[in-house]
Amino acid sequence: MNPIYAVNGMQALERVFGQQLCHAVIGEADWPLALNNYPGKPALYNHLAVQNEDAAGDMQETDLFSILAKASSTEEKCAVIMDFFAEIIAETIHAKKEALVLDEPISSVGVDSIIAAEIRNKINKKCSINISIVDLLGGISIADLAGKHFNDINDLIIEDESEADLEALLNQLENLTEEEAALLLSK
Known part of the structure; x- marks a missing residue:
């Protein structure tokens, strides 16, 4: 239980x-x-x-970075990050995401040190950033947490154009002869 x-x-x-x-x-x-x-x-x-269709939809894993790459403005990206954090916190405390107030301290929903460690680990696993347990317990809100780590997450986004450039570069590398590859590596 x-x-x-x-x-x-x-x-x-x-x-x-x-x-x-x-x-x-x-x-x-x-x-x-x-x-x-x-x-x-x-x-x-x-x-x-x-099972409610909305509940089944909430259980689907969403890729934060692909959603952020499609977002056009900073405000939209910040909203996506807040939603991402709210989803993880709600899942961890077994609550509905809609029940969380983004401007209230995370600790006000019953987050203790063990739950804070679980939240930190889930966030780290899903987006490879380190969240301080002290922040989670110290009265920071979901909105403030998103603002604090916005640049950390935003720096990890691979833009669609960068992905296309990377794909083109990889295609060029695959078509190189051994002599051309050795010449490039020697530089």
Whole structure:
């Protein structure tokens, strides 16, 4: 069983308030998987087994750098980076990306040192930049984090024209004779 993080806990608490319950147990479940193994599929829970198209779309891996290469303005690139960070943070704390406020401190959604390390590792794995755990815990917002690391990420983008130039150069190198290659290497 996974822990329930602050955002999901508050959503569950809002649902429980106002009900005449003396006890409540709240747990996370992968309903499509759970109901797959349930014989007879009770009608009361069938709606939980249906996967929302939006949720399935969110699970697709997107290439940050290809999206940034297509972005035309700095503002658009910054928005893409903020969305990228928000997606990773939401995935890590098991919350909806839309529930995150980009201008509030990341620590306000229940990020502790372990979760901050997980966020840092996911960001590093996906875009090869190092985010400070101190930043994540020190009250920085997603918008500020994107601004702080904008140049780090922007420097890693291969523009479409650069990619075409690189492809042309590689084609030229493949067509060189051994003597021409040796001559170029000796320079």
